[in-house]
Amino acid sequence: MSVTQINSSPIPLYLQIADTFRDRIRRGVWKSGDCIPTLEKLAADFQVARVTVRQAIQLLTAEGTLAPQRGRGTFVTARQRPLLPIKMVSTLEELGDLYRSTVPELLTIDTYHRLPTIGPGQGKLATGYTYMKRIHSHDGEPYCVISIYLESNIFESNSDAFRTRPVIPLLLDDYRDSISEAHQVMTIELCDPESARLLRIAPSSPVARVHRVITNADGMVVYFAEVIYRGDAVCLEINLKGSGPVGAPKLL
């Protein structure tokens, strides 16, 4: 690795170094997944203090390009915007059709007696729920994390299927007529560290958080889900007038 000459410039050293790193990654000198040289080596290469190299690395870490691991090394994440094309829907039926072909990856399953995050006036609560946390992927690239709370009796009525397949289509198959309300609310937030790890995105990337609530004729919540989408996987098209590419606003 040749020594890069950087000196006597009004731009701070650590910014120049960060730029050099960005360039190396862009040009493929450092490839995705690679372990970059150690702090000591880089400090020697650039002839700066170790802490100055770290400052540059910290910047790229915040940007999601590098991921230092204590004791192991610093790795290139370099996700160059896969720009996942995501189908979006606006009715429960469309949502069901969309999910029919999805194979979720189960992370956690547990039994709860309360819904932890439900707001007021959303519906009455059942006595027990089965909790599942899952990841949905597209081309091996995770695009959302779902935390599902499904009313326990419903879950038990077909537990094998509910465990391995998307919930919405199953719910529509067996309980369509008992569903009276279904709606979801989307907000925009910064990703929490845990979800960032699961979605393999930078620690504080923007995400869309969707709360989905389904109630039965008695006004009881039979399904509650919190979905966290990668911000770059969400694109919402709204037709205000005329015949756009889609007839109505749609959200996955």
Place this chain on the structure above:
Amino acid sequence: MSVTQINSSPIPLYLQIADTFRDRIRRGVWKSGDCIPTLEKLAADFQVARVTVRQAIQLLTAEGTLAPQRGRGTFVTARQRPLLPIKMVSTLEELGDLYRSTVPELLTIDTYHRLPTIGPGQGKLATGYTYMKRIHSHDGEPYCVISIYLESNIFESNSDAFRTRPVIPLLLDDYRDSISEAHQVMTIELCDPESARLLRIAPSSPVARVHRVITNADGMVVYFAEVIYRGDAVCLEINLKGSGPVGAPKLL
């Protein structure tokens, strides 16, 4: 200011100090807009190196809580989530009604011969556009920045009004029948520094970016706008089934 004792803990000093700062701001010891003590003073108070205090301040700066200004001091921004309630709409008429009561703040106005960011297949381009960059506020709190490109002849037909009032209602008043298509696409991104400054949010907060295109009967783009909303000002409600609080997905 009493010396805060912090020592012999597995938690890094700068994180402890950052927590202390958060606490002081939350409790009102340091109020919004206040200038906090200098790095020297804080370093002496906490009996740590100046650079360690700076590390804590950097953390809170990234969170949007503190704003250091070189040569002046470090100030508390402390926006405690005003949670702006934003009305949302899904037709051009509703959008017009919503904007009728808005008084935008004009930042820039200029004349262009090209639309800089329009995608392919969105429509034919006119020969000239008038560009305006504006801020919309609610209770004195800015919630979005709009960059508008309005076809020059339309602008000139009523330039005083277009200069000072929202464009959509004026467009509906005078050109309703000539509008054939209007649609918008929302994506989720991190805020650029310039917009962050205008919206008074942290440098890389999550935002919703909306592209809005209006074309006339000839398929010519007469209006193009890019709107950047504060992420925490956007909330999208979608009714999948039943009679929710709103009948259809709506977006401001």
Place this chain on the structure above:
DNA sequence: AAGTGGTCTAGACCACTTT
């Protein structure tokens, strides 16, 4: 000129992982 934040150094010591 004085005050304040921003950058940088050289080195020490620690926490964690791999050999």
Place this chain on the structure above:
DNA sequence: AAGTGGTCTAGACCACTTT
């Protein structure tokens, strides 16, 4: 035991703003 990133120090010098 060796290697690697994380924290911290004490001090120097700089850039920018206010007095």
